Amino acid sequence: MTKKQLHIGLAQLDCSAPRVMGILNVTPDSFFAPSRVGQDQLIVRAKEMLQQGADLLDIGGCSTRPGGAQPTEEEEWSRVAPTLEAIRSSLPQALLSLDTYRPEIARRALEAYGPMIINDITGGDDRMYHIVREADVPYVLTAKKPTGDMASMQLILDPGIGFLGSPDADFEALRTMQETEQPLLIGVSRKSLIWKTLHSSPAEALPATQALHMYALMHGANILRVHDVREAAETIALFRNLK
Numbered sequence: 001m002t003k004k005q006l007h008i009g010l011a012q013l014d015c016s017a018p019r020v021m022g023i024l025n026v027t028p029d030s031f032f033a034p035s036r037v038g039q040d041q042l043i044v045r046a047k048e049m050l051q052q053g054a055d056l057l058d059i060g061g062c063s064t065r066p067g068g069a070q071p072t073e074e075e076e077w078s079r080v081a082p083t084l085e086a087i088r089s090s091l092p093q094a095l096l097s098l099d100t101y102r103p104e105i106a107r108r109a110l111e112a113y114g115p116m117i118i119n120d121i122t123g124g125d126d127r128m129y130h131i132v133r134e135a136d137v138p139y140v141l142t143a144k145k146p147t148g149d150m151a152s153m154q155l156i157l158d159p160g161i162g163f164l165g166s167p168d169a170d171f172e173a174l175r176t177m178q179e180t181e182q183p184l185l186i187g188v189s190r191k192s193l194i195w196k197t198l199h200s201s202p203a204e205a206l207p208a209t210q211a212l213h214m215y216a217l218m219h220g221a222n223i224l225r226v227h228d229v230r231e232a233a234e235t236i237a238l239f240r241n242l243k
Helices: 041-051 075-090 103-113 126-135 165-177 194-197 207-220 228-242
Strands: 005-007 011-015 021-027 056-060 098-099 117-120 139-142 155-158 224-227
Touching: 021 041, 021 228, 041 056, 041 075, 041 228, 056 075, 056 117, 075 098, 075 103, 098 103, 103 117, 103 126, 117 126, 126 139, 165 194, 165 207, 194 207, 207 224, 207 228, 224 228
Parallel strands: 021 056, 021 224, 056 098, 098 117, 117 139, 139 155
Antiparallel strands: 005 011
């Protein structure tokens, strides 16, 4: 198995071909309002994303937008647990990712709901690494370089666009990105580097998002983390025809 072939439990995900990770936020305050889903809409939205071409669903119970208020650990769990329960029950074949920086949330989710990617925007710590290593699941390492003690982990690298402090830093991360041994995840979808630069808003940022998606694909991106699955899948289809 190559480093770009991830195993998520018994499932295999070959990231040598570009993949789409659809964002499902069960939060009241994520920066792009249409990405927020209530429990009553959850399965409909998840099915729609899978039908539109999502290879993974990224579940978030704690908004990670800069400056956002952070819920308590129990508040985050109260959002995440019923979401994972519902998707595992209704869509058992769906490959899942959990967007959390809290080791205890990761541990509880893996124990209760089985293998999934852990997507940690903070770069993690020894406790998180231990939990992920013990569960033998893929881990998104954000804005950090792998170290020697991560050699046994299934790593996905994320340059951390949106969390680097400014649009200039975000664009620099895009300019200097390059293909890696590990899968490379890029999350630019409707983020502030777009709408601050263009003096627009997240709601108006879809066309520019796809422009940056194409750039990222041409420079080695393996996974696009997106709000708009159909458009990302179409961008990947055009990229593959260009290739």
